[in-house]
Amino acid sequence: MDVPVKALVVAVAGFAAISFPCMVIAFLCSRRSKSRGLFLKPHWPSAAAAAEVLPVTAPSEHVSSSWSLYGSGVDSSLKMLSLDDLAAATGGFSPDNIIGDGSFGFVYRAVLPDNTAVAVKRLSADHAAGLGAGNREFRAELEVLGKLSHPNLARLLGYCAAGSDRLLVYELLERGSLDAWLHGDGPDPLPWPARLRIARGVAAALAFLHHGRDPPVLHRDIKASNVLLDEGFEAKLADFGLARIVSGGPAASDLSTQAAGTAGYMAPELQVGVGASVKADVYSLGVLMIEMVTGRRPSWPVKAAVGGKEVDMLKWAREKVQMGFALEIADRRMAIEREGEEAAEEMEAFLDVARRCTEESPKHRPFMEEVVAMLTNLKL
Structure with missing residues (x-):
């Protein structure tokens, strides 16, 4: 074999030996970065x-x-x-x-x-x-x-x-994560009754963490990928790696001011260095509830009109709810109009609860016990 050919073979082999492991590492890193949750x-x-x-x-x-x-x-x-x-x-x-x-x-x-x-x-x-x-x-x-x-x-x-x-x-929860159901490539979307049931389950879990034990527990990373579903589509809140036990009761906010959570779900006070409290979990739940209705990721912007500027998803949704156009933001795949007028009214009331949970000021948000009561008493 000629010397130039040998050199070419050696160069190609060396490139492959270096690039292949790098490609494998990059692939694994990309998998890891998809979601912080389970x-x-x-x-x-x-x-x-x-x-x-x-x-x-x-x-x-x-x-x-x-x-x-x-x-x-x-x-x-x-x-x-x-x-x-x-x-x-x-x-x-x-x-x-x-x-x-x-x-x-x-x-x-x-x-x-x-x-x-x-x-x-x-x-x-x-x-x-x-x-x-x-x-x-x-x-x-x-x-x-x-x-x-x-x-x-x-x-x-x-x-x-x-x-x-x-x-x-x-x-093992065979139905996987709520994130996969909302944004994955499954054959059918979750119907409205399923979404309501799941939201009630997450709210019940948080109410237990905040009010059902002493001292309270903050989850600090409420999001769709941390909500898992069992065979009956009952919600199971998971991934407590960022959770903290609070001293001083549900209203306390004496934790580290270091922001913790996931972009799109984090309460605004955490982003300016205010200590976490149960009201930050309430905010994240409100964002999740809006995501469940709209089928849109909270970290992705929305075009409010064709050819219009992109706006924050939460801001867009809250404005629609406040203006009385709540049904305009519903996930079209869910076809809420087929569920009947009562279901539409139920969804509007559900979004109003989500709006209250995502108020800018923590003092204007309800506690989780109140959220559970509101979700339980929705018009059925």
Whole structure:
């Protein structure tokens, strides 16, 4: 082989050896950046099937205690699993078993030795150990979910801490995330009764966190990808990596002034350095409620008119609601007009609750107990 040809072959091989790993890393990073929450791929039923299993009722008020990591010991109901067990359950953490992205790592579908199907969130090694953000998330999830149990909270089943590895094991929620249902490529959109039921479930979970325990808990990252759905489309609030326990009651705002949350959902006071309070969670829920009606991401601008300027989605939606044109912003795929006049009136009342939740000033927003009451009493 001629010397120039050999040189060309060597150059091409060298380029491939360098570029291929970079492409793989870029691909993984892009997957990681899609969502900070437990973004799980859903199992798609038809819209008709969804409606059949979605009676529009208020969530259950039943609350029970669970285990405590920092109390008198870990309850036997919490599985303390080895890394070897979880590696086997996930096929060696096979990419084929990845069902979504967690805050600082991937989420895998796994089958435990007792044939229980679960979701395993593995924090990436560069974040898990020591004082990194991933380790703080790991401890926050254990501290919060390890002491709480509610029908609308994703259930934590176990954990593993081995060397630099940190893993959390949750119940597997086959319907995936609300984000995937609102913005994914499923065959049918969620019908209005489903969206209302889900919103009530998230509100019930937050009311429990804010008012059903002492001290209260702030979630601080309410968004569509952190709302998971079970087989009956009951909402399960997930991903408590940013959660904080509050001293001083629901009205307290003595947490760190460092902004936490996701663009589009964050309360305005957090962006100017005011301490977080339960009213910041209320704001995020209001944004989520508007997203559920419009089918639009809150971080994406909206063109208010053909050829017009782009405006903030929340501002656009609030103005429409205040002007009495609430139905104009409804997700067209949902075809609310087919649901009848009562459903349309119900949606208008729902959007008015969302408007109140997203008031600029925290003192003008309702508490979560009031939000639950308003959603429960909507015209049916």
